[in-house]
Structure formats: structure tokens, C-alpha cells
Amino acid sequence: MASSKSVVIAAFIANAAIAVLKFLGFLLTGSAAMLSEVYHSISDTGNQLFLLFGIRYSGRDPTQKHPFGYGKAQFFYSFLVAVLLFGIAGWESLSHGIHTFTHPEPVRATTETLFGYRFPSHWVNYIVLLGAIAFESYALKTAHNGLTRQMHEHDWKTISEAFTKTSDVTTLTAFTEDTIAVAGAGIALGGVYLTRVTGDPRYDAAASIGIGVLLMGFSLALAWENKRLLLGESLPSENERSLKELITTIDGVHHVDDLRTVFFGPEHLLVAASVSFEATLTTEGIDERISTIETTLTQNDDQIKTVYIEPET
Known part of the structure; x- marks a missing residue:
């Protein structure tokens, strides 16, 4: 800015x-x-x-x-x-x-x-x-x-x-x-x-x-x-693919079902993802993984300011 x-x-x-x-x-x-x-x-x-x-x-x-x-x-x-x-x-x-x-x-x-x-x-x-x-x-x-x-x-x-x-x-x-x-x-x-x-x-x-x-x-x-x-542009598909791969590297994540991004301002990116976690994880374990995902994404790209994760099992 x-x-x-x-x-x-x-x-x-x-x-x-x-x-x-x-x-x-x-x-x-x-x-x-x-x-x-x-x-x-x-x-x-x-x-x-x-x-x-x-x-x-x-x-x-x-x-x-x-x-x-x-x-x-x-x-x-x-x-x-x-x-x-x-x-x-x-x-x-x-x-x-x-x-x-x-x-x-x-x-x-x-x-x-x-x-x-x-x-x-x-x-x-x-x-x-x-x-x-x-x-x-x-x-x-x-x-x-x-x-x-x-x-x-x-x-x-x-x-x-x-x-x-x-x-x-x-x-x-x-x-x-x-x-x-x-x-x-x-x-x-x-x-x-x-x-x-x-x-x-x-x-x-x-x-x-x-x-x-x-x-x-x-x-x-x-x-x-x-x-x-x-109109609300997203990241290029190759960048979204990289974010998906990054999320799947986190322990306990089984699969990224869906991921969407949109810019809400200059270098202000929102990421929303539907993530399937391992069935053996508890609610507390899923919450910890979600926090880890949020931290990992924001540290990976300074543009990412907001992250929403919808857990699936």
C-alpha cells in the first residue's frame, strides 16, 4: 500500500x-x-x-x-x-x-x-x-x-x-x-x-x-x-493447484474437495476450501489442523489475508 x-x-x-x-x-x-x-x-x-x-x-x-x-x-x-x-x-x-x-x-x-x-x-x-x-x-x-x-x-x-x-x-x-x-x-x-x-x-x-x-x-x-x-477474479489455476497441494501436505488431511479464491482488494486474497480430514481425527484434532492450514497458507503467500476451511470427513 x-x-x-x-x-x-x-x-x-x-x-x-x-x-x-x-x-x-x-x-x-x-x-x-x-x-x-x-x-x-x-x-x-x-x-x-x-x-x-x-x-x-x-x-x-x-x-x-x-x-x-x-x-x-x-x-x-x-x-x-x-x-x-x-x-x-x-x-x-x-x-x-x-x-x-x-x-x-x-x-x-x-x-x-x-x-x-x-x-x-x-x-x-x-x-x-x-x-x-x-x-x-x-x-x-x-x-x-x-x-x-x-x-x-x-x-x-x-x-x-x-x-x-x-x-x-x-x-x-x-x-x-x-x-x-x-x-x-x-x-x-x-x-x-x-x-x-x-x-x-x-x-x-x-x-x-x-x-x-x-x-x-x-x-x-x-x-x-x-x-x-x-467482478471478483480468482488466482490463476496453477496457483490454486499449488495451494491445494500445500494443504494436502498437512498431517491429517485426506483430500481437498474444493478450493476457491477471490481478490477483495489489492493483494488482499480470500481463500475458501472444503477439506476432507482423516476419519480417525477428533473434533479437537480437526480444529488444530484447520488452524495449521490457515497459518501455512498466510505464511506461504502474503496476499492471503482471509482463510475459510469447511471440514469434511
Whole structure:
């Protein structure tokens, strides 16, 4: 949880600072790609607030109405972020880019004065976008470290595998946003540069379209990954098989009749199992075995927070 919060805070600070700088660049140059990046950074900044609220809300203690706690709040707010990323940043960037591409306007060739020095205004875009790449790369590195930690803990081989298996959607969302932010700033930089060199504003508009498509594509993927957890996803079948085998190694266990798992929050896993015990065991003996199973499972995987065992004989 602390790792997720630090990832989100790093992204929030970077996005808020960059949004202001990008807006300044847009005002000076009128670049469609820069306006797309303004939409992008404003959306990202708001999204980090949603994620922070989700982290805080999910930390509330369980109640009678929510006996397993509020961990799924993070799934909901991450899903909301994906929708906003699609609706605000993605669609606005795409529609503005298409409009600019079909109705191109001459590129502004203006100069600005700062501290007594005059310079071409398009250099503002270069400086802002290069600064954005630097800041976003820092935020991306923080998010990548959080995701890498989970990959080591769960022995996931690739980021793609982590994307489909992690329950820490807050870190996943921040990592996705930061990846898009770096890529988007790079696309915008390319569009601004080509427009300045060729004098054709359609390069700038094409960059805006590319950013919009990128945002919408990633937001759909992110929404899909959050959907699986909102609906109550279990562990992969191979992991459940390992838990069954672990339970059968305990003395007195005859067979695991059924085992089910479900995530009730980031790295908050519930395990319910129907276990057949040896017929020779007494009630006290079965109770002792159940306690042993609970301890063994929680020590085996830090994600397992709640265990229910239904004894069969």
C-alpha cells in the first residue's frame, strides 16, 4: 500500500507541473499536439487524485455492511480513471487532431522575450516536451520499480504477465499512465519538430491524432484489467493447484474437495476450501489442523489475508 501511494504521489507532482508548462507552450505556439498534451496532463493529474482517494478509502476498517473491508474501492477508482483517460484526454486529443488535420492553419512564426533575450516561440514546445519526458521518466521509473517488486515476489516473467495477473491496480494504472505520458510527449515532440521544419501543420495534427489513439487504446486495456477484479477474479489455476497441494501436505488431511479464491482488494486474497480430514481425527484434532492450514497458507503467500476451511470427513 505504501509503495502504491508513493508511486501515485510521484506521478501527481510530475503531471501537475507539466500541465502548466504544456499550457504555456500551447498559448505561445497554438500547437494542436501541445493542446492534446495539455488535455493529457490535466487528465493524468485529476486521475492521480482519484487514485489517492481510492487508496485512502480502501484503508477503512471492515464494517458490518462491508465485512471484508473496502479494498475493492481501488478497483473502482482505477476503472474510473480508465474511463476518464478515454473520455477526456483520448477523445479530446483525437477530435482536436482530426479537426486541425482537416482544417490546417498556418504555423505561427513568432518570437518571445524572456529576461531581455528574444527566441523563437517554438523552442518553448521543445523545452517543455523535453522537460515533460524527463519528469515523466522519473515517475515511470518509480512505477516500474513498484511493478518490478511484485514481479519478483510472484515470479512473473514479463510486464505483460504482471499486467494480467496483478491485483495492485493502483500501481498498474500509474505505470500505464506514465508509459503513455512518455510516449505521448515523444510523439508530440516529433509532430512539433516536423511541422516547424516543413511548415506543414498536418504533422502536428497527426501527432495529436496519434496521442488520442494511444490514450484510447491503453485506457480500454486498463478498463478491461480493472473489470476482471471488480467482478471478483480468482488466482490463476496453477496457483490454486499449488495451494491445494500445500494443504494436502498437512498431517491429517485426506483430500481437498474444493478450493476457491477471490481478490477483495489489492493483494488482499480470500481463500475458501472444503477439506476432507482423516476419519480417525477428533473434533479437537480437526480444529488444530484447520488452524495449521490457515497459518501455512498466510505464511506461504502474503496476499492471503482471509482463510475459510469447511471440514469434511
